[in-house]
C-alpha cells in the first residue's frame with residue numbers, strides 16, 4: 001500500500017499527509033476550495049489579514065499537551081506568542097471580571113482570591129484536569145489498555161462533574177465562561193472534551209502572529225518537500241470501490257485519482273455521501289452517520305480598526321450577560337461574546353454562537369446575493385455583540401473602520417460542514433459509542449480524520465491525525481518518531 005489520497009486540506013488532512021509522506025507513502029491532498037486550511041484559513045480584507053476560525057492554542061511548552069505533536073509536525077518555529085500568564089482569559093459576568101491564570105496552582109489560587117470559600121474545590125478541579133491531561137497520550141496506546149480510562153471520561157457528563165466539584169453557582173459559571181471554544185450543553189458534553197481542552201489552556205496559552213494560515217502552509221510545504229502533492233480547487237465527488245476496497249476517488253471535474261487508501265478529512269456525512277455507490281457501505285451505517293447531530297455554529301465579526309488606533313490586549317475576553325445560562329446555548333438573543341485580538345493587525349474579533357436555523361432561509365442564495373434582510377440580520381447581530389462588550393471596551397465602537405462578518409453559511413461554504421457547525425459532530429456522554437467515531441469505515445482502506453472524530457480544536461485534530469495514520473502504518477512507528 002503506497003498511494004494515499006486525502007480528501008480535504010484542513011488541519012486533519014494536512015497532518016495525515018505529513019505523517020504518511022514522512023513514512024515514505026505517495027501522498028496527494030485534494031482541497032475543494034481555492035485556499036487550503038479549512039478553519040485555519042486567513043484571508044486578506046483591505047489592510048488587514050483576518051482569521052476564519054482558529055484564535056489560540058494551549059499546551060505548547062515542553063512537557064505540555066500539544067508540544068510533542070507540534071514539534072513532530074515542525075510547527076514550533078512559527079511565531080507563537082504566549083498570552084498573559086496572569087490572565088490569558090478574562091471572564092466578565094455582569095459587572096464583575098475574573099482572571100484565568102496560567103498554571104494549575106496559580107489558576108486555582110487566582111480565582112480563590114474572589115472565591116475563598118471554594119479554594120479547596122478549585123484545587124480539586126484543577127488537579128482533576130491536570131490528571132486527565134497527563135493521560136492524554138494513553139489514546140495512542142493499544143486499545144485494551146486505554147479503553148477504561150478514555151471511555152469512562154467520554155461516558156461521563158462534564159456538567160455533572162462541575163456541579164459535583166464546585167458548589168458555588170457563580171464560580172461554576174465563571175469556570176464555564178471561556179467555553180465558547182466548545183459547545184457547552186448540559187445533557188451531552190463529555191467530561192473528556194471539557195477536561196482536555198480546558199487543561200491544555202491552563203498549561204499555557206498562545207496566539208500565532210500572522211494568522212492560522214501559516215500552520216496549513218507550513219504543513220503543505222513540508223508535504224511537498226517530502227514528495228507529496230497538495231492540490232486546491234480539487235473537489236472530490238465520490239470514492240470508488242471495487243471488491244470491497246477503495247481504488248480511488250472521482251473529482252467534480254470528472255478526473256479519477258487512483259489510490260491504495262483514502263482518508264476523508266471532511267464531515268462524515270459528506271464522506272458517506274461520497275460512498276453512496278459503494279456496495280460495502282450498508283444503509284445502517286449511512287443512517288447511523290446521517291442521524292448524528294452537529295454542534296452549534298458561530299457568528300464572527302472581524303472588526304478592522306481605524307488607522308492609528310491601538311487596542312491590543314494579550315488575552316481573550318469572554319463577556320456574558322448576568323442571566324446567561326452558559327450550558328443551554330440559547331442563541332435567540334446574544335448572551336455571550338468572545339473578544340480576541342491580533343498581535344500584529346489592527347483588528348478585534350467578536351464571536352458568538354449562531355444556529356443554522358437562524359440563517360437557513362438564505363442557504364440557497366450565493367454569498368453577496370442574499371439580499372438586504374440578510375445584511376440587516378448580520379448588522380443586528382454585530383450591534384448586539386458591540387453592546388455586550390461596550391462596558392469593557394468603551395472605545396471600540398468609535399474606532400471601527402469596517403466590519404466583516406461570517407455566519408454558519410460562510411463556514412458551510414468554506415468547509416462543507418453540513419450545517420456550518422463550528423466544532424463538527426456533537427459528542428454525547430450518554431452514547432459515546434455512537435457519537436465518538438473511530439477513523440474506521442465499512443471500507444477497510446477508507447479512513448476518517450479531523451475534528452468530527454475524537455476531539456475538536458488543534459490539539460484534538462492533531463491527536464486524531466496520528467490515530468488515523470496509525471491505521472495505515474502502525475502506531476509504534478509514529479509514536480517512536482513523535483518521541484512523547
Ligand SMILES: Cc1cc2nc3c(=O)[nH]c(=O)nc-3n(C[C@H](O)[C@H](O)[C@H](O)COP(=O)(O)OP(=O)(O)OC[C@H]3O[C@@H](n4cnc5c(N)ncnc54)[C@H](O)[C@@H]3O)c2cc1C
Pocket residue numbers: 007008009010011012013030031032033036037038039040052053054055056057181234235236237265266267270298300351411414415416421422423449450451452456457458459461
Ligand atoms: C469559529 C471557530 C473558532 C475556532 N477557534 C479555535 C481556536 O481558537 N483554537 C483551536 O484549537 N481550535 C479552534 N477552532 C477549531 C479548529 O479550527 C478546528 O477543529 C480544526 O481546524 C478543524 O480541522 P479539520 O481538518 O478537522 O476540518 P476543516 O478545517 O473543516 O477542514 C476540512 C477541509 O476539507 C475540505 N473539503 C470538504 N469537502 C471537500 C471535498 N468534497 N473535496 C475536497 N475537499 C473538501 C474543506 O474545504 C476544508 O478545507 C475553531 C473553529 C471555528 C469554526
